[in-house]
Amino acid sequence: MLPKKSSKKEDEDCISRNVYKNLAEVAITYLNEESVPDKALDAVHMQLGSYEKTYKLYLNVHHCVSACVRIPLPLLKLDHVQEAVGDLKVSEDAQKEIIAVVQTYKSKASEAKGNNFYPKIKRFRWRIDITISSSVLARVLEPTLLFEVTLCDGRKKVFEVSIAKFHQIRYSVAAALKEIENLKKKKLLKT
Structure with a gap:
């Protein structure tokens, strides 16, 4: 059998x-x-x-x-x-x-x-500074962006960015946000 x-x-x-x-x-x-x-x-x-x-x-x-x-x-x-x-x-x-x-x-x-997390931004301030002249050049007229970030733990971070670098960062953030939107459209991440 x-x-x-x-x-x-x-x-x-x-x-x-x-x-x-x-x-x-x-x-x-x-x-x-x-x-x-x-x-x-x-x-x-x-x-x-x-x-x-x-x-x-x-x-x-x-x-x-x-x-x-x-x-x-x-x-x-x-x-x-x-x-x-x-x-x-x-x-x-x-x-x-x-x-x-x-x-x-x-x-x-x-x-x-546990509670290990990155501090959140409590306050964000910015301004545009224009360098009119420097010790080397008589006339520069170059704009820069000055950012001041206050974190939830009280620390303050101040940094300066050129206009060209700001546009590069802006483009990178926009590309990342677009990629996040594309991921949200996929079935796996839908709620």
């Missing part, structure tokens, strides 16, 4: 949630550029029976984890993950387990950061 061939659905059902949890943890370790233990996938290999299945499943889970990591923590829900993952053949139970692992990772990472 020939052994019964199992369907893909039956294969997926027999994979425990613990396998997905282990694979997601390995993927997060890899994405953090930490060293992954040599025998990290051995337990999964023992359950699945072949390296080919193990590596295919790991590849799908890795792709799913990398998509989940890019989604902000408040939006990390099953429907957003399904949009991000797209055509991958990862079951809903697996996605739930992956979401749980990524949420745990993100909450631990945010706790580790």
